[in-house]
Amino acid sequence: MATLYKHGEKLATRETTSGRIAVMSDGQIMRNQGQGWKLWKRLKPGVDPAEYARKFRERSAAIMPEVRMYIEALADAVDLEHRWMLHESIVAMPEDPDGCWSALDDYGCGADLDDIVKACRLYLVAEKATKTAPVSEVSPC
Numbered sequence: 001m002a003t004l005y006k007h008g009e010k011l012a013t014r015e016t017t018s019g020r021i022a023v024m025s026d027g028q029i030m031r032n033q034g035q036g037w038k039l040w041k042r043l044k045p046g047v048d049p050a051e052y053a054r055k056f057r058e059r060s061a062a063i064m065p066e067v068r069m070y071i072e073a074l075a076d077a078v079d080l081e082h083r084w085m086l087h088e089s090i091v092a093m094p095e096d097p098d099g100c101w102s103a104l105d106d107y108g109c110g111a112d113l114d115d116i117v118k119a120c121r122l123y124l125v126a127e128k129a130t131k132t133a134p135v136s137e138v139s140p141c
Helices: 049-061 065-077 080-092 097-105 113-132
Strands: 010-015 020-024 028-032 037-042
Touching (some): 010 049, 065 080, 065 113, 080 097, 097 113
Antiparallel strands (some): 010 020, 020 028, 028 037
C-alpha cells in the first residue's frame, strides 16, 4: 500500500463510482478503492503535474451534475470499500433497490435501504441525462 505524503502534495482529487483518484505533485496518480491508496498511473516524463492537475480539476468540474449527484449518493450509502459493489448491483438492477440492498447485505456493509433507493433513482436520472448529452459532457470515471 502506498502512502500519499510520500508522493508530495495532493494537487487534485475526484470521487468515482468505485473509489477516489488523487493527482500528486511528483507525477503519480493514486487510487483508493477501499483498501488504501495504491499507485495507479504515472504522468509521462515532461508532463507538468500542476498543469495536469489543473486540467484534471476542470474535467472533474465538467462532469454532469446528475452523475456527480449519483456518485455522492453512492458515497453516502456505503463505505469506500463497498462503493463499487453497490454501483455494480445498481447497474445490474436499477429498478430493484431492494435487490441491491439484499445483495450488499450478504457482505455485511450495513447499507440503509433508503440510501440505496435514492442512489437507484439518481442512477436512472444520470443514465437518462448521459444518453441525451453530447459525448464531451460525459466523463467515464
